[in-house]
Amino acid sequence: MLVPLYREPDIAPRLIKRLGALSYPRELLDVLVIVEEDDHLTRSALASSGLPTWMRVIPVPDLPLRTKPRALNYALNFARGQIIGVYDAEDAPAPDQIHRVVECFARSGPDLACVQGVLDYVNPHTNWLSRCFTIEYAVWFRLILPGLARLGLVVPLGGTTLFFRRDVLEELGGWDAHNVTEDADLGLRLARHGYRTALLSTVTMEEANCRIWPWIKQRSRWLKGYAMTYAVHMRDPVLLWRxxxxxxxAGVQLLFLGTLVQFLLAPILWSFWLMLFGLGHPAAAALPGWALIGVSAVFLISEVSSLAISLTALQHKRHRALRIWAISLHFYFPLAVIAAWKGIWEMLTSPFYWDKTTHGLHDGTAHASVAEQG
Known part of the structure; x- marks a missing residue:
C-alpha cells in the first residue's frame, strides 16, 4: 500500500488507527507512508507515532517537481508484493477491503490490471457544501463509473482505493509524474494497452472538502488534469482511435472534452433559465422561435434528468436524508465553473503546480462509519 502525505502531521495517528483496522494478515501487508524529504513536521509526527512493523516511511528526495504521482513512482521502487494499492492520508477503508481485492484479482484473468473501490464521505452533514459533494460522489461512484464499465468505455480512476497488478503498472512506467490528475491518465493508458479495470463495491470513507475556496482549488486541479490528460492522449488521435x-x-471525447466544455460554457446554458421565468432571452432575436423552444426543452430535460440521477444514486440508507438537498446542486455546480476557468488558466501558466488539499479538518470518526456503507 502506498500512502502519500505532504504537510499533514496531525493525520499520522489517525492514519495508523484506520489502516490498523484492516483485517488482512500483517505479514502479507506492506504499507509505505510517503513523505517529502524536507517535510520535517510530518516526518517527526510519524517518528513519534510508533509505527507498527508493517508500516515504513519512505522520504522522497527534494526536487522542484512535487506531485503525488512523482512520490508514488519513487516509492514503488521500495514496495513489496504483487498487488500495489493507493490510499490517501485521510482514508478509512472497510476492514475486509484487501481480502476482497485479492479475491477479485484471483478470480480474474491477466487482462484485469486495476480494481477501483467506492469512495464516500464521512462528514456529509457538516454544511451545505459537504452535502452536495457527497451527492456528487454518490452519483459518480455508484452510477457513472459502473455505467461506463458496463458500456465498455474507458474508466477514469479515482485517486485512491486503487489496486494494480504490479507487473502491469511497471510495464506502463507507473504514473505520469507531471500530470496533476494522474489517476484519470493512468486509467486511459490501461485501456489503450488492452487492460481492464474492475469496480468493486467496497467502500473507503474520506473527508469531504467543505470550504468553498479549498473546494474550488481542489476541483481546479482535477479539471486541469483532465485537460492535460486529454491534450496528451490526443497528440495522435489516429493512434488513440486504433x-x-x-x-x-467517442467515449473519451464525451468524458474528457465534454466535461471541460460543460463547465466552461455552462453560463451560456444557464441563461435559458431566463426563458423559464418568462424574462426572455438575449438570443431570442437571432434564433427562430422553434430553435429557441427546442433548446429550452433540451435544457429543461437535462435539468430534470440530472435531478433524477442524483435521487437514484442516493438509495443507501445513509444517503436518503440528502435527497432534499439534490435540488440545491443548481447552486453547487457554478463553483465548478469558476474552478474550470481557474484550471485552464493554470494549465497555461503553471501546468505542474499541485494545489494541495488540507485533510483532517472535518473527518470525525471515519473508521466507525465504514461498516454502514454498502
Whole structure:
C-alpha cells in the first residue's frame, strides 16, 4: 500500500488507527507512508507515532517537481508484493477491503490490471457544501463509473482505493509524474494497452472538502488534469482511435472534452433559465422561435434528468436524508465553473503546480462509519 502525505502531521495517528483496522494478515501487508524529504513536521509526527512493523516511511528526495504521482513512482521502487494499492492520508477503508481485492484479482484473468473501490464521505452533514459533494460522489461512484464499465468505455480512476497488478503498472512506467490528475491518465493508458479495470463495491470513507475556496482549488486541479490528460492522449488521435476503437474513442471525447466544455460554457446554458421565468432571452432575436423552444426543452430535460440521477444514486440508507438537498446542486455546480476557468488558466501558466488539499479538518470518526456503507 502506498500512502502519500505532504504537510499533514496531525493525520499520522489517525492514519495508523484506520489502516490498523484492516483485517488482512500483517505479514502479507506492506504499507509505505510517503513523505517529502524536507517535510520535517510530518516526518517527526510519524517518528513519534510508533509505527507498527508493517508500516515504513519512505522520504522522497527534494526536487522542484512535487506531485503525488512523482512520490508514488519513487516509492514503488521500495514496495513489496504483487498487488500495489493507493490510499490517501485521510482514508478509512472497510476492514475486509484487501481480502476482497485479492479475491477479485484471483478470480480474474491477466487482462484485469486495476480494481477501483467506492469512495464516500464521512462528514456529509457538516454544511451545505459537504452535502452536495457527497451527492456528487454518490452519483459518480455508484452510477457513472459502473455505467461506463458496463458500456465498455474507458474508466477514469479515482485517486485512491486503487489496486494494480504490479507487473502491469511497471510495464506502463507507473504514473505520469507531471500530470496533476494522474489517476484519470493512468486509467486511459490501461485501456489503450488492452487492460481492464474492475469496480468493486467496497467502500473507503474520506473527508469531504467543505470550504468553498479549498473546494474550488481542489476541483481546479482535477479539471486541469483532465485537460492535460486529454491534450496528451490526443497528440495522435489516429493512434488513440486504433488502440481504443471507435466506441471507446467517442467515449473519451464525451468524458474528457465534454466535461471541460460543460463547465466552461455552462453560463451560456444557464441563461435559458431566463426563458423559464418568462424574462426572455438575449438570443431570442437571432434564433427562430422553434430553435429557441427546442433548446429550452433540451435544457429543461437535462435539468430534470440530472435531478433524477442524483435521487437514484442516493438509495443507501445513509444517503436518503440528502435527497432534499439534490435540488440545491443548481447552486453547487457554478463553483465548478469558476474552478474550470481557474484550471485552464493554470494549465497555461503553471501546468505542474499541485494545489494541495488540507485533510483532517472535518473527518470525525471515519473508521466507525465504514461498516454502514454498502
Amino acid at each position: 488502440q481504443l476503437g471507435a466506441w471507446r474513442f
